[in-house]
Amino acid sequence: xxxxxxxxxxxxxxxxxxxxxxxxxxxxxxxxxxxxxxxxxxxxxxxxxxxxxxxxxxxxxxxxxxxxxxxxxxxxxxxxxxxxxxxxxxxxxxxxxxxxxxxxxxxxxxxxxxxxxxxxxxxxxxxxxxxxxxxxxxxxxxxxxxxxxxxxxxxxxxxxxxxxxxxxxxxxxxxxxxxxxx
Numbered sequence: 001x002x003x004x005x006x007x008x009x010x011x012x013x014x015x016x017x018x019x020x021x022x023x024x025x026x027x028x029x030x031x032x033x034x035x036x037x038x039x040x041x042x043x044x045x046x047x048x049x050x051x052x053x054x055x056x057x058x059x060x061x062x063x064x065x066x067x068x069x070x071x072x073x074x075x076x077x078x079x080x081x082x083x084x085x086x087x088x089x090x091x092x093x094x095x096x097x098x099x100x101x102x103x104x105x106x107x108x109x110x111x112x113x114x115x116x117x118x119x120x121x122x123x124x125x126x127x128x129x130x131x132x133x134x135x136x137x138x139x140x141x142x143x144x145x146x147x148x149x150x151x152x153x154x155x156x157x158x159x160x161x162x163x164x165x166x167x168x169x170x171x172x173x174x175x176x177x178x179x180x181x182x
Contacts, residue, residue: 010048013040017055018062025106027056060125063107068132070095070104085141086178089150093174096158097167105162146181153177 016038021027031052032042049055095101114122130151137147157170 013038013045013048014055014058014062017045018059018066021059021063021107022103025103026110027059027107028110031055057121060111060122063104064125064129067104067108067129070101085181086175088140089174089178090171093154093157093167093171096154097161097170105158109159109162149177 017034020029020034020037029037030042031045034055035042035045045055049058096105111122111126115126133154134147134151137150138144141147141150153173154170157173161167161170
């Protein structure tokens with residue numbers, strides 16, 4: 001009979017694994033390589049998580065939580081009219097393009113790649129996350145069409161930023177879009 005895992009140790013390992021995934025910007029590292037980077041053994045990770053797939057699933061779940069914590073702190077802002085919309089969106093953009101967020105963004109792009117390649121679990125995860133983004137943007141804008149348009153604008157701007165490093169172009173696009181809402 002195997003002994004039960006220690007929840008605190010497992011949580012600590014998961015946090016460290018997420019930090020490595022963010023640093024590397026990818027999940028497709030072997031369990032032994034992950035273990036080495038966080039100063040433990042592959043055997044210890046398997047003991048706590050059962051498999052690399054389960055470890056990845058839990059890392060992705062923690063990633064979802066971290067993204068929401070970082071990006072939706074302005075969600076409670078009450079807006080009246082399009083004039084007020086530009087500022088929180090530009091602040092969100094500045095935060096998204098900060099050095100702190102770069103690994104998180106790269107990691108989400110890896111998830112998009114997995115979904116494109118047909119990974120159904122990742123597709124479901126991204127569909128749920130996309131809906132949460134759209135819902136949060138709806139709470140900010142009170143308009144479904146605007147929320148969906150902003151979601152797609154941010155997706156494209158993030159992809160452009162990650163591939164070119166040009167954050168200013170995304171900022172200009174957000175400003176131009178909010179101008180059209182006036």
